[in-house]
Amino acid sequence: MTADPADPPRLPGLGRLGPRPGRSTRADQAPGRAAAEHQPVARVAVDSPLPHLDRPFDYLVPAELAEEVVPGSRVRVRFAGRLIDAWVLARQAASEHDGRLAFLERGVGAVPVLTPETARLFRQVADRYAGTFADVVRLAVPARHARAEAAAQPEPAASPSAPDPSGWSRYRAGPAFLSAVAQGKPARAGWRALPGEDWPARLAEAVQASLAGGRGAIVVVPDSRDLARVDRALAERLPAGSHVSLAAELGPETRYRRWLAVRRGAVRAVVGTRSAVFAPVADLGLVAIWDDGDDLLVEPRAPYPHTRDVAVLRSTLDGCALLLAGFAETAEAALLRQLKWSRPVVADRDAVRVSAPRIVAAGDDAELARDPAAQTARLPALAFRAARAALGAGQPVLVQVPRRGYLPTLACARDRHPARCPHCAGPLALPGAAQTPTCRWCGRAATEWRCPTCGGQRLRAVVVGSSRTAEELGRAFPGVPLRTSAGDTVLAEVPDGPAVVVATPGAEPVAAAGYGAALLLDGWALLGRPDLRAAEETLRRWCNAAALVVAGGTVVVGADPGLPAVQALIRWDPGGFAERELADRDALGFPPAGRLAALTGSPADVAELLAASQLPAGAAELGSVPVHQAGPPSRSKPEQTRTLLRVPRADGQALAEALHAAAAIRSARKSGGPVRIVLDPVELA
DNA sequence: TCAATCCGTATC
């Protein structure tokens, strides 16, 4: 039982193998056990959520597993006395570890689930989000299903022909991007789709280009309705069996079977929801994200990575093309564009003018329609007229209403601008019973608040709730079919013909021939949400709804036409708005211009984590606030606080490293309770 | 001086 003498340079772990007096371990109990002749050491990552165990461990590969245990395979190892899962990162001739090595217990399944590319990606995602490798693997690799693994393997599909680039010719740099992808070049683009664009078709063409160039492709969309549309567009263009759709709701067996087909290289094109960005596509040539501002692209499980960030990392690591697409643009996409890291694929003003609906603002209560029916429905006169005209022309009308249940916060009583903290720009709210307005981010009391826009000093509570809207509209337009798409009854499509379609943002059905008009109600409430991204998010929702309206149709937005988001919608200039948004965030040092970390836990635990952290010099602690927990107040729930840390962009990696290291110290000491660490949280309410 | 026991910490 010795190492191959040809193996350089030494094998310290083997030196002390064999029976030792007075000890009895598993390895000793199998004295006949021999290590693999070549590369007898397997470097593994163990499947443990503990941050201090988030590093490689070395094991000996038993001779009988020499072929089965390869880089990327799942194995079972005895770790601290227990059998746990692990992933093989590498096979090596020797180990750096100067203690005794244990043998791997067994292999799990025949398929190496990690590729060199995805293993590297998972490590980088973990590092960026102060999380562990194991947590990322659990997000990225579906649970193993033995039956799916045993099933017959599909034949690799034929390569498709090159796409017709004419759909992209309306966009400057569009055809150039497509041909770069077809040549396998790592082009990176931000695509702002024109209103009315058949974007699933365009994305399918981009996939087709990558496949025609001999490389694979991934398209990530926010939800299953979008998934179905892209799936259909791909099916129309690609040879049968050359793409799969991946989504969590498929069920474990189907999901794993499709994922395996991708892993084996039998399928090279993937469309899916957020975790599809991790799909092990061989020789990946393109990652495309549709509507990267949608918060469904934020993973809700630790370490909470954003699909866009993962895609950006993948583009860099795998040298593949990247397409960030949407009707609107995020500040993050604008930053990549401003850094010249990505190039804009946009239409010129003439094309926008031709395809955009007419957009008008009706932000004033005084403009409410005189028709009493319209008044109960809170419809401005403009909106009422636009809807009447569309219905009269036999077209459906889309009515977008905010979801119920936004937290009541504070706004200027005069001009309704959200009240923000003079110190950190966080939202002001009344904690509990009416007291002094207090910042929900930094906790400072705003005693001398004054509206920066109009100088007003009085505040009012902003409360939103619009489930009555459909009912009220029904009365405003008697005899017209009324459909609602919200919550758990989301419609994918509505037929042509007059109808009033009430939908919450993100649930707007597509109309076969387009809507004749759209009414975007309660816009001031959307804009008044207590969130850093409220304006950007509002514009995104408006653009997504307005894009469903026919060219020449009318969109009425119920908000103050003086607001920048409203102006951007009227001019259909989401790019300009995103740049402005980015400049604002730059001034505040918030993401994406700076980086934030939110630490949530008991006050003692958060304090302990902070004490153990060697934060970068530029780090600022913005303060701590109590976290309002969902559900009825209960004495059994421990008190929770959230502390925000802010660093300049360049210190982002150092911040994540410091927090991960501090979490490792705490978990090794087994001290205290959990602290949730979220980097660049999207919701900052 | 040695064995039994306790405690902190690493886990290959």
Place this chain on the structure above:
DNA sequence: ATACGGATTGAC
């Protein structure tokens, strides 16, 4: 969790 090493205790 468990297993190990080092420190501590207590009996000879």
